[in-house]
Each structure stands twice: as C-alpha cells, then as structure tokens.
Amino acid sequence: MGKGYMGKVLIVDLGDKSVREEEIPDRVYRQYLSGMGLGAYMLYRHIPAGADPLGPDNMIGFVSGLLTGTGSLFTGRWTLVGKSPLTGAWGDANCGGTFSPAIKRCGYDGIFVRGISETPVTLYIDDHGAELRDASEVWGKDTVETETHFRQGRKGRKIGVACIGPAGESVSLISGVATDYGRMAARSGLGAVMGSKRLKAVVLAGNKRISPHNRKEMKRLSAICNKWVQFQPPFMSAPMMAGTGALMRLLPSVMAQDGILYKIMLKKWGTVAMNQMSVEMGDSPIKNWKGTSKDWGMFKSRSSSPSAFTRCEQVKYHCYSCPLGCGGICSTAGKYSETHKPEYETVLSLGGLLLNKDIDSIFYLNELLNRAGMDSISAGHAVAFAIECYEEGVFTKKDTDGLVLTWGNSEAIVALIEKMVAREGIGHILADGVKQAAPRIGKGSEAFAVHAGGQEPAMHDSRNDPGFALHYSVEPSPGKHTVGSGLYYEMFKLWQVVDDLPKVTPLYMKGSKYKADEEKAKIGAANSRFMNVVNGSGACLFGTFLGARRMRLFDWLNAATGWTLTPNEYMEVGANVQTLRQAFNVRHGIEPKDFKISERALGRPVQSKGANKGRSVAIEEMMRDYWTQFGWDPETGKPLDETIRELEAAL
Known part of the structure; x- marks a missing residue:
C-alpha cells in the first residue's frame, strides 16, 4: 500500500560530478508535505547563509507534488526552487504540463543540483540511474529546439524535459525554465541559476509506479470534483466580457465571487477570458501602472478580447491530471506558425502595460520569450520602464540604439525585446529586470521601476484588490x-x-x-x-x-x-x-x-481618473x-x- 510520496530525493553536485540519493523521513512530509515544502526543507539545510545565487553553493530544485500521480485531479504541477538571483531571497516558480509526474516516475519527490560544471551538461535520469551528459550540442539552442532534440526517437515513451534557452544561458536575471515546448516556470530568475551552473537540461525517463494509500477513495473524491468541472452552461460572448467589467467598475458594491463562474470562463477561453474585463474593472495595470482604463478603453483593448486569441486555437491543452484544459495551441501567420496560446499575464504585460494593440506582435513575442526562456511579466515591465525613461528624457535615441520608444509602438517593442533576449545594446541592461536597470541608468529612473523586492509584479492591480x-x-x-x-x-x-x-x-x-x-x-x-x-x-x-x-x-x-x-x-x-x-x-x-511594492502600485499618489480613481x-x-x-x-x-x-x- 502506497502513501503518495516516493520517500527520497536525488542530489547532484556538478562540481565533482557526484550523484547521491537522500532518504526523507516520513515526519518531514507530515510537517512540510512535498513540492514547495520539501524544497524549503532541502534548501534551508543545504544552502549556506550568504551564498551567491549564481555561485556553486546555491542549489536549484525540481520538486513534484505529493498528490501528483495519485489519481487526484488538478495535481500535475511542479515547483522550481532556489535562491533567487533577482531578489536575493527565496525563489520559486510553478509550472504545469507533464514534468511533475516524470520526477516521481524516476523514484524521487525532488531533484536538487548544486555546484558549477566546467562545460555545458544535461542531467539524464531513468530506471537505471542518473548521469551527467555533455550538452555542447544543444548549448545555444532555444527551448523548443532543445526539447525536440531530447525527444527524438522516443515516441510513446513518457519522458520529461526541463531546459533553459538563450536567456538562461546568458544569465538573464529574468529568465526561467521551460518544459513541454515552451511552458514556463518563469518567475524568480531561476533560469539564470541553471545557466550559471551550465546545466542546460534535465531529462527524465523513469517508469516507477506512484501509489496512493486508498485508491478507491481517491477515485471517489475525483468524481465529486469532476462533476463540477464538467458543469458548463451557456455563457456570455467575448464582447460582453468587457461590458461586464465596465459595469463592475461603476457599481459601488461588490458581489462575492463563486469560482464556478471563473471555471466556466477558463473552460471556454482559458486565462485570456479576463483580458478586457480586467482592464475595465481596474484589475489590469496600464501604461507602466501610471495609466488607467481611460487610456486603454474598450476600443483599444478589444485587440486583447478573448475571441482574438481563441479564434486561431487549433487544439485545447490539458496539463497532467487536469480535466479542464485551459491551455491551447494556436496557429498563426507570423514567423512561428504554431505557439502556445498566450496567457492573460503575457497578453496584458505586452499589451495594456505598453498600450500595444498589435495582436500579431503579442503572438510573436509570446513564442519568442518562451523559446528564449524569459519571463514575459518581467520583460513587459522592462519595456514599460524603458518607454517611460524615453518619454521623460532619461533615454535618447542614442541610448536606445535608434529605437523610438513610445507607447504602443509595436515595432520598437518587438525590437527591444529581441535585444533583451540577445543581451544587445540597451537590451543588455534591461535583461536583468527593472530594479537592476534603474541604478545603472540613474537620472531619476528609479521612480519608473515598479517592483516588489526586485521582482516585477503580475498584471493584477493592487489598487483594485x-x-x-x-x-x-x-x-x-x-x-x-x-x-x-x-x-x-x-x-x-x-x-x-x-x-x-x-x-x-x-x-x-x-x-x-x-x-x-x-x-x-x-x-x-x-x-x-x-x-x-x-x-x-x-x-x-x-x-x-x-x-x-x-x-x-x-x-x-x-x-x-x-x-x-x-x-x-x-x-x-x-x-x-x-x-x-x-x-x-x-x-x-x-x-x-x-x-x-513600489509606491505607484499602492496609489501614491492616487489616480485622478479611471477605475482606481482615489x-x-x-x-x-x-x-x-x-x-x-x-x-x-x-x-x-x-x-x-x-x-x-x-x-x-x-x-
């Protein structure tokens, strides 16, 4: 009879090439569970005080969840943990897809890596054990190319691949780790930790069994949950979502929300369901947090309507053990013919935050950032910061390599993010996030850098909630x-x-x-x-x-x-x-x-118009x-x- 968790972790040192297993006592799972909690237990014990996040003493962990693989629903997510080079503090990033069960199929609840390799390496694990392999052949490739390389000739085999792209290799402090051809564990800059260790990828090909204590009860509980997931009555159209947001903005009172309504929207459109509604009700920050819904009204924001992103959706995307399927694969006419449907955070950080209404540029940048392994939330903030610097005279065209950084200039926005990915010119400074960029630029630019402890906040306005x-x-x-x-x-x-x-x-x-x-x-x-x-x-x-x-x-x-x-x-x-x-x-x-968080995001000074006025x-x-x-x-x-x-x- 199982107990959900595997009872051990793998520890790899890239410095001396050692690989060892560590048994985890039952009491630790009882006190911290697996996933985030197990990561905290390991990192607190193994990372010495004051360790350089980009040095050999930092440890990066890939941790599965206690319920992953047990027959429960919505439990296929994994957590990436380490000391963050972006904030200097605890760092974590969460991701779905299929990588979480792959960790446990190798017999572990977590895989932890420390040290620095002299040359690029891949950590490969299967039922025969773990080994470090040369990664010179894939160093320099983007995340999709890298994963494609490791999946060649493995049709029908359940494997997991987590890798970095060019942003992680160049140690961008806003880089993340990708799996499932561009699904991003994007936050905390942990892709830079992998890059600093010259760890290109972790490839998992185990077939261990994952067993719960009471499989019959797991199935009963999952049936209860699935009944609510499958409840999907007819719902309003995409244009009506913006009007609903406007109505919510105007009303003096709030109706407490039942999550079943959001589930209906997720199942129909995915996270982009909230795009225009969030703008209208004041949930989405506009124009580097200094703008309002008046600057990005229904006429401009309709470029981010849910239907604008779902009309080119070819197939729904389900994470492991998910009955909902809020993700999607889209077909576009741009450079990348196929891409993950952009998420709400990506659309608004590259849209309303920059006053960019060019949907084609958002599709392109979504795929570019996924392939580069760069956080779209932080990237959007870096561009918004740069545009305001240009607007306020901190930057000249010479400083921006000739780019005219004005609000909504999609060509300049695309070119600037391409420079960030390549660490070229002004992009080299912005590729480490706004907190790092501001003191290097000076001239009062700190006032335009919106962050909390070094990390750029998400597209949910703290003045609204x-x-x-x-x-x-x-x-x-x-x-x-x-x-x-x-x-x-x-x-x-x-x-x-x-x-x-x-x-x-x-x-x-x-x-x-x-x-x-x-x-x-x-x-x-x-x-x-x-x-x-x-x-x-x-x-x-x-x-x-x-x-x-x-x-x-x-x-x-x-x-x-x-x-x-x-x-x-x-x-x-x-x-x-x-x-x-x-x-x-x-x-x-x-x-x-x-x-x-920065004063601007707290309503200091208060806004004089828009949804969050006063x-x-x-x-x-x-x-x-x-x-x-x-x-x-x-x-x-x-x-x-x-x-x-x-x-x-x-x-």
Whole structure:
C-alpha cells in the first residue's frame, strides 16, 4: 500500500560530478508535505547563509507534488526552487504540463543540483540511474529546439524535459525554465541559476509506479470534483466580457465571487477570458501602472478580447491530471506558425502595460520569450520602464540604439525585446529586470521601476484588490500573484472547512476592501498557508477556485497518505512552510520590510481618473497585521529567534 510520496530525493553536485540519493523521513512530509515544502526543507539545510545565487553553493530544485500521480485531479504541477538571483531571497516558480509526474516516475519527490560544471551538461535520469551528459550540442539552442532534440526517437515513451534557452544561458536575471515546448516556470530568475551552473537540461525517463494509500477513495473524491468541472452552461460572448467589467467598475458594491463562474470562463477561453474585463474593472495595470482604463478603453483593448486569441486555437491543452484544459495551441501567420496560446499575464504585460494593440506582435513575442526562456511579466515591465525613461528624457535615441520608444509602438517593442533576449545594446541592461536597470541608468529612473523586492509584479492591480498588494509585499518570494488576494479568498471558500476563518458576505461595499484590520490579516495569512499546502500537493490554483467543498484537497491528501489530519492541521503545515521560507530569507540577510511594492502600485499618489480613481492601500499597517498572524515580529517581519531555534532543531 502506497502513501503518495516516493520517500527520497536525488542530489547532484556538478562540481565533482557526484550523484547521491537522500532518504526523507516520513515526519518531514507530515510537517512540510512535498513540492514547495520539501524544497524549503532541502534548501534551508543545504544552502549556506550568504551564498551567491549564481555561485556553486546555491542549489536549484525540481520538486513534484505529493498528490501528483495519485489519481487526484488538478495535481500535475511542479515547483522550481532556489535562491533567487533577482531578489536575493527565496525563489520559486510553478509550472504545469507533464514534468511533475516524470520526477516521481524516476523514484524521487525532488531533484536538487548544486555546484558549477566546467562545460555545458544535461542531467539524464531513468530506471537505471542518473548521469551527467555533455550538452555542447544543444548549448545555444532555444527551448523548443532543445526539447525536440531530447525527444527524438522516443515516441510513446513518457519522458520529461526541463531546459533553459538563450536567456538562461546568458544569465538573464529574468529568465526561467521551460518544459513541454515552451511552458514556463518563469518567475524568480531561476533560469539564470541553471545557466550559471551550465546545466542546460534535465531529462527524465523513469517508469516507477506512484501509489496512493486508498485508491478507491481517491477515485471517489475525483468524481465529486469532476462533476463540477464538467458543469458548463451557456455563457456570455467575448464582447460582453468587457461590458461586464465596465459595469463592475461603476457599481459601488461588490458581489462575492463563486469560482464556478471563473471555471466556466477558463473552460471556454482559458486565462485570456479576463483580458478586457480586467482592464475595465481596474484589475489590469496600464501604461507602466501610471495609466488607467481611460487610456486603454474598450476600443483599444478589444485587440486583447478573448475571441482574438481563441479564434486561431487549433487544439485545447490539458496539463497532467487536469480535466479542464485551459491551455491551447494556436496557429498563426507570423514567423512561428504554431505557439502556445498566450496567457492573460503575457497578453496584458505586452499589451495594456505598453498600450500595444498589435495582436500579431503579442503572438510573436509570446513564442519568442518562451523559446528564449524569459519571463514575459518581467520583460513587459522592462519595456514599460524603458518607454517611460524615453518619454521623460532619461533615454535618447542614442541610448536606445535608434529605437523610438513610445507607447504602443509595436515595432520598437518587438525590437527591444529581441535585444533583451540577445543581451544587445540597451537590451543588455534591461535583461536583468527593472530594479537592476534603474541604478545603472540613474537620472531619476528609479521612480519608473515598479517592483516588489526586485521582482516585477503580475498584471493584477493592487489598487483594485489590496490583497494583491499585501501578498506582493509580504511573501518570501515577492511580487507574485499566485498566492492570494481578496478575490482568491472568496473563491477558495476556506471558511466552509477550516475553523475560525472570516466568512465573506455575499455583497459588500468596495470601500471596505481598503480598511486594514484583523479580518484582512486573517484572510491574508489563510491564503498564504493554504497555497503552501496547494504547492506542496502539486495542485493547480485554478482547481482550488472551485471551492474547498468541490475540490477536496485536504481529503485527497489523507486518502493518498493514510493520514487523518484535519483541515486546520493542514493549514498549520502551511504555516510551517511559510515560517521556514521566511527564516531562509532572514538567514540570507533579507529585511522583509524592504519587499514592500513600489509606491505607484499602492496609489501614491492616487489616480485622478479611471477605475482606481482615489484609491490607495495602507500597506504598512496591513504588513504588520499579517506578520502578527504568524507570530513574527510585527515591525520587521522576521520570525522570532525562539521560533527559528525550534524550527532548526526539528530539521
């Protein structure tokens, strides 16, 4: 009888070419789960304080989820972990596709790599063991070319490939790691860690069995979840989505959201469903966060309508164990005839953030960035930063290599991102993100660099939902949107299964979102705890939006492992992971309060028009209240010394 997890990890040192297995005690899984939690356990123990993120002491980990391969749904995601060269802090990136089960089929819950190779290498693992192979033949190839190379002659065999492209090879601090021909684990700049180690790819070809404790119960729970996934009534048209967003902007009150509505949109269009709606309601930042929905109204934003991206969709794309299929493969007339359908974040970071209404350029740049292995969120911010520098006279045409960087100039936008990928001219500076670029440029450009702790935030405006502002600013890996917000909490519906959590009323006034109080702090802490459980399980954020009683994550975990933990106890596991990640940052000299997102994203000064007119976020008070919920120092955000001593004693 199985227990969901494999019970061991692989540790590879590229310096001395050693490969060894490490058994992981059951108590560690009980305390941290797998995935994100197991990554935190390993990195805290193995990366020395003050280690250079691009040096041999940093460790990068590829970690599967505890529920991956157990028969549960929405649990095919994997997590990339390491010390981030972008923020200097804990770094993680999450990705779907088919790589997560490939890790466990090799007999491991995680694969961790340290050291630096003298020459480019690939880590190859199958049922016979692990070995390092020369990668000179694929060094310089893009991610699609690299994966194609490793899959040649392997038809019908289940293998996983995770690799870097030119951006990772050139150690761009906004580079990520790709799998499944361009699916990106993009955040935290961890592609640069692989590049610095000269690790081109990890290729997995194992066939080990993954077994849950109670397969019958896993199947029963999955049937309950799938019933809600398949519920798909007729829904509004794409043009109506923009009008709905405008209506939501105008109303003084907010209706609490049920995730089943978002599921319907995801199943129909994918994440691009929210493009125009988000613009109209003030959720999507415009013009480097200084613009508004007035600058990117329905006439301009219709270029990002959901139908604009789905009309060329050839086939739906499902991640492993996903019954929804929000991804898609599109056919285009440009340089790349086939590409993944751009996600919401990519469309708006290359669209509204730059006032770019050329859809063909977005399709092209989406594929270019996926092949280069560069984060589209950070890339969009870097271009927006450069355009504002040009607009304000910080840059001249000489500085930009002759490019006329004006809002909406799609030709210049494309050319600039191509320069970033090649690390050519002005692109060389921008390829490391806006925090790194601003002090190198000077002349007051720091005011145009929007980031949280060094990482560019996602396309969800913190002035519209202050919950995003909080999580951008307090998470051990800052600037990320996939942890929490007020909207997420409404859809999680955790109060239905977890004791002592605030219940959201069906209708509430918009102004109440901006009040910093204990209830908001409890909501923020609950989001963080829950998402650590989600990421420890290998679960998909979109699946959790169905609600706690429809996607029974806690019950799946018990059925997979044989444990009998309550939802409250799993939330404590999530708290353990959060404290360990925060302790990692403190150990490496990070001041948590310095992760506060840029003033512009907080409504300082407030906007005078548009959807977020007059709104600002009391972030300092919110951060203190949040840290108090974890028992950390409310002024510094650091876990107490006694807490860290107890944590280290248990490792």
